Amino acid sequence: MNPVEKHAGKLFILSGPSGAGKGTICKALLAETDLELSVSMTTRNPRAGETEGESYYFVSKEEFLRKIDASGFLEYAEVYGNFYGTPKQPVIDKLSAGTDVILEIDMQGALKVKENYPDGVFIFILPPSMSELRKRLTGRGTETAEAIEMRLGETLKELSYIDKYDYCVVNGQLEEAVARVKAIVTAEHSRVTFTAEELISRYKEEA
């Protein structure tokens, strides 16, 4: 028996300006750790290469609104004209089964999760600079010049929420950023989350 064994999983929220690379970091984490991704629901159209149930659950606006009415989301937000939300039940099920869950969501959503689930670990992913962010958003080729300028303007506003977060990671070098997030996950599992009595009784059981 591990005397400080965890029973419930931890909820990690990876958030930050769009183009900071949270999606890429998240993919690497899923490949290299036991973290499980919460697959979001969205009303936006699938992009080339995206798959239903893996990238997102793609639904109509009507279906999304029905799920809001049924209190089916941990959080949801309207991002650039489309709805995005975190289905609540799968997250609760995974956490209670002892699995760590990662949410890769925008900042409005992260702030809502913080209100409802303050035990979450909030990680802010930052771009190394505004010029690098512009380059990344342009390189994606999925947005118009106007949309990119709008996202850059949003980024500056979003930086003001940094004090709501527990950690920040600058995504200059992908491997380094991934290593830092992994270190955060490890550190969070080393927190003292039990009383002295609980600890002593666990050691006594074994003695």
Ligand code: 5GP
């Ligand atoms: P994209 O359309 O590029 O996939 O995502 C646009 C933005 O929506 C990104 O910042 C992404 O992190 C965010 N997003 C994705 N899923 C969710 C979600 O479930 N809730 C919220 N609030 N934002 C999300």
